[in-house]
Amino acid sequence: MTDCFSTRPGLPFLTITFTFVIGTAPHRVHTGTAGDGLSLRRSKRGWMWNQFFLLEEYTGSDDQYVGKLHSDKDREDGTVRYVLTGEGAGTIFVIDENSGDLHATRRLDREEKASYTLSAKAVDKLTGRDLEGPSQFTIKIHDINDNEPKFTKDPYIASVQEMADVGTFVVQVTATDADDSTYGNSAKVVYSILQGQPYFSVEPETGIIRTALPNMNREVREHYQVVIQAKDMAGQMGGLSGTTTVNITLLDINNNPPRFPQGVYQFTVPESLEPGSTIGMLKATDADTGKNAEMEYTIMDDQDMFQISTKGITQEGVITLTKTLDYEKRKIHTLRVQVENVYLDPRFHSRESFRDTATVKVVVEDVDEPPVFKRPAYIMEVKENAEIGTIIGSVSAVDPDCLFSVNRYLIDWRTDMDHVFNIHPNNGSVYISRPLDREEQAWHNISVQATENNSLMSHVPVYVRVLDVNDNAPTFDNVDEAFVCENAKAGQRIQTVSASDADQPAGGHRFFFSLAPEASVNANFTVRDNKDNTASVVTVRSGYSRVQKSVYLVPVVIADGDFPVQSSTNTLTVRVCSCDRDGNMKQCNSEAFTLAAGLSTGALVAILLCVIILLMIVVLFTALRSQREKMEPLIISKEDVRDNVVSYNDEGGGEEDTQAFDIGTLRNPEVIEDTKHRRDIIPDSLYPSTRRLAATAARDNTDVQDFIAQRLQENDSDPAAPPYDSLATYAYEGSGSVAESLSSLESVSSEGLQDYNYLSEWGPRFKKLADMYGGEESEDS
Numbered sequence: 001m002t003d004c005f006s007t008r009p010g011l012p013f014l015t016i017t018f019t020f021v022i023g024t025a026p027h028r029v030h031t032g033t034a035g036d037g038l039s040l041r042r043s044k045r046g047w048m049w050n051q052f053f054l055l056e057e058y059t060g061s062d063d064q065y066v067g068k069l070h071s072d073k074d075r076e077d078g079t080v081r082y083v084l085t086g087e088g089a090g091t092i093f094v095i096d097e098n099s100g101d102l103h104a105t106r107r108l109d110r111e112e113k114a115s116y117t118l119s120a121k122a123v124d125k126l127t128g129r130d131l132e133g134p135s136q137f138t139i140k141i142h143d144i145n146d147n148e149p150k151f152t153k154d155p156y157i158a159s160v161q162e163m164a165d166v167g168t169f170v171v172q173v174t175a176t177d178a179d180d181s182t183y184g185n186s187a188k189v190v191y192s193i194l195q196g197q198p199y200f201s202v203e204p205e206t207g208i209i210r211t212a213l214p215n216m217n218r219e220v221r222e223h224y225q226v227v228i229q230a231k232d233m234a235g236q237m238g239g240l241s242g243t244t245t246v247n248i249t250l251l252d253i254n255n256n257p258p259r260f261p262q263g264v265y266q267f268t269v270p271e272s273l274e275p276g277s278t279i280g281m282l283k284a285t286d287a288d289t290g291k292n293a294e295m296e297y298t299i300m301d302d303q304d305m306f307q308i309s310t311k312g313i314t315q316e317g318v319i320t321l322t323k324t325l326d327y328e329k330r331k332i333h334t335l336r337v338q339v340e341n342v343y344l345d346p347r348f349h350s351r352e353s354f355r356d357t358a359t360v361k362v363v364v365e366d367v368d369e370p371p372v373f374k375r376p377a378y379i380m381e382v383k384e385n386a387e388i389g390t391i392i393g394s395v396s397a398v399d400p401d402c403l404f405s406v407n408r409y410l411i412d413w414r415t416d417m418d419h420v421f422n423i424h425p426n427n428g429s430v431y432i433s434r435p436l437d438r439e440e441q442a443w444h445n446i447s448v449q450a451t452e453n454n455s456l457m458s459h460v461p462v463y464v465r466v467l468d469v470n471d472n473a474p475t476f477d478n479v480d481e482a483f484v485c486e487n488a489k490a491g492q493r494i495q496t497v498s499a500s501d502a503d504q505p506a507g508g509h510r511f512f513f514s515l516a517p518e519a520s521v522n523a524n525f526t527v528r529d530n531k532d533n534t535a536s537v538v539t540v541r542s543g544y545s546r547v548q549k550s551v552y553l554v555p556v557v558i559a560d561g562d563f564p565v566q567s568s569t570n571t572l573t574v575r576v577c578s579c580d581r582d583g584n585m586k587q588c589n590s591e592a593f594t595l596a597a598g599l600s601t602g603a604l605v606a607i608l609l610c611v612i613i614l615l616m617i618v619v620l621f622t623a624l625r626s627q628r629e630k631m632e633p634l635i636i637s638k639e640d641v642r643d644n645v646v647s648y649n650d651e652g653g654g655e656e657d658t659q660a661f662d663i664g665t666l667r668n669p670e671v672i673e674d675t676k677h678r679r680d681i682i683p684d685s686l687y688p689s690t691r692r693l694a695a696t697a698a699r700d701n702t703d704v705q706d707f708i709a710q711r712l713q714e715n716d717s718d719p720a721a722p723p724y725d726s727l728a729t730y731a732y733e734g735s736g737s738v739a740e741s742l743s744s745l746e747s748v749s750s751e752g753l754q755d756y757n758y759l760s761e762w763g764p765r766f767k768k769l770a771d772m773y774g775g776e777e778s779e780d781s
Helices: 590-596 601-637 669-674 690-698 704-717 757-761 764-780
Strands: 030-033 039-042 051-055 064-069 080-086 093-095 101-104 115-124 130-142 156-161 169-172 190-195 200-202 208-211 223-231 241-251 264-270 278-283 295-299 306-311 316-321 332-341 355-365 378-383 391-394 407-411 421-423 429-432 443-452 456-467 481-485 493-500 511-515 525-529 534-539 551-560 567-579 585-588
Touching (some): 080 093, 190 200, 264 278, 278 306, 407 421, 493 511, 525 551, 534 551
Antiparallel strands (some): 064 101, 093 101, 190 223, 200 208, 295 332, 332 355, 407 443, 421 429, 511 551, 551 567
């Protein structure tokens, strides 16, 4: 095996070419004896290699030479063919099958793939038999510095407290280099600072940024921009580099005290200002931010007229009023207000240095005030039997502006609608104007007004308590009826009664019960006082009969224990009932009368059912009769000729009759409206007399409208005309007609005397009419 070393011109590094010769050189033979006596021999392989090396990023125009493969069985007579297989064989790497020269056909990048594993073998071209078995080898790509360092972030965001010590950690930056860190210094990165000095520094090996300047104040400068460079080749000249930006913010600490912009503040307010109102606001300044700028205001004076609080968003001190101001008592109030930070940092300052004070003057303006009552409320008492005009108390008010001004008093009648009380307008004495009744209303709440010159007014509540006097008599509380059995024994209690009284004596109620004197003679019952505001009604004798007397009236006298004594007589109704042996009541009063008549419960039910059936029959009969009355007008109307219209088929005079009448006149709405008649009875004008028709025929042939108006006037003046609208039909011929009236209305009374022979003379148009009337007449003759 032969090793060949060659240097390729133009390459920065030495290229080593390994030539492996596999030939007929004497083999090293190892002999030995096996267990069966056979001799063993081991021959050395004809070619051996491990790896090739190739530089990345080759820039030449020809294929890059990798190495030469050669077998000692190759006599260089062209009978041996070299075959390459594995990663990139035939694409990235090619081999000259005759000479065994290995080349790379493209530019390689170690960062994409650092090594390739291939196999090579020698084959006899004639027989195709492998002269040497496949052998595996590796081609490693040597790194060159073709990648610059890259930071993991861009930009970096960091912060550090202001006033931090020199060397305080801020942030660590990191850059990576894709080159081979195991080969040379291509991937060895060194950090340096390009921008940000003298405030910050960076450690070259680790990339840690630290503060480099003491006492950096956020209030002077808050934001810094630092540029860091990372350079490979250990920072030497010719190395590649990358940069990143680090934005550093100084965090605030409480290193500035609050300060008032001015030492004295003055506010002017009216004395009428309501408690809880705002007097004014103070604003201290603090260069810090956030919670380091939060402030607390305090009034240092020992007073309770004002208070101060901090407004959260603006950090202002709000002074509010807690009590009513009085110009007459005090015109100016002077306060000493202190401000301090809420959160302090003991590392930098003492608490006393973070306080500031200011003076606040509150000037009170005078306001014309209404009268002020000496008390906030008045309570008065009066007995309910007090006479009208009795003074029950008085109120008093003064004017704060002038103690000697005159006030007038009056009662707000909206609080005393019944005008039970009144007040003297000058001295404020309240007196009774109507009688009082404690049982009706025990308390009266009224409002008294005091006015100054009839302009300013103030109110005060007055509570009047009506005291009780014993003016009501006690009565039965809840029982006024009792029951006694017919077989009751003497001395048996049949009822316990109690009493109630509308009065409210101070010592409580005490009632006394007794039987009325008029009922003591031959009494059937008596009253026993139980000494506990109750009494028992007991029987005097044994045995009571419902037949003889079923109801007893027992008068009970109830008296109270107050002064003056009030009493009343109350009647207890005692009903006699039948009871069993155990004293359980069975029947009383009305039930007893029902049994005496001999009617059982079943009989009563039967009587009730009969009454119900009779009522149902009466209701049904009434309903049928009402329905029949509603149907009768419909039946009668069918035979009532007043609602029927009789039509006549009358033929006119023909074409020659051109002056009969104008039909447009009949259609005149005014004329039609005037000819309406009552229809509730049969009008007599429907069949006018022969005398009236003859008189009409004798008149001149006037206009149809005049004719209708004349008929209407006649109908209105007719004493026999009905008192309601009816339908009257008239027929009228115009002048010049040979045929007179053909209306059948005229033929009612003279039909038998009429001669119709002249109809045959009127022509063919009246032939049928002449045959109808003339022919009948000839047959009758």
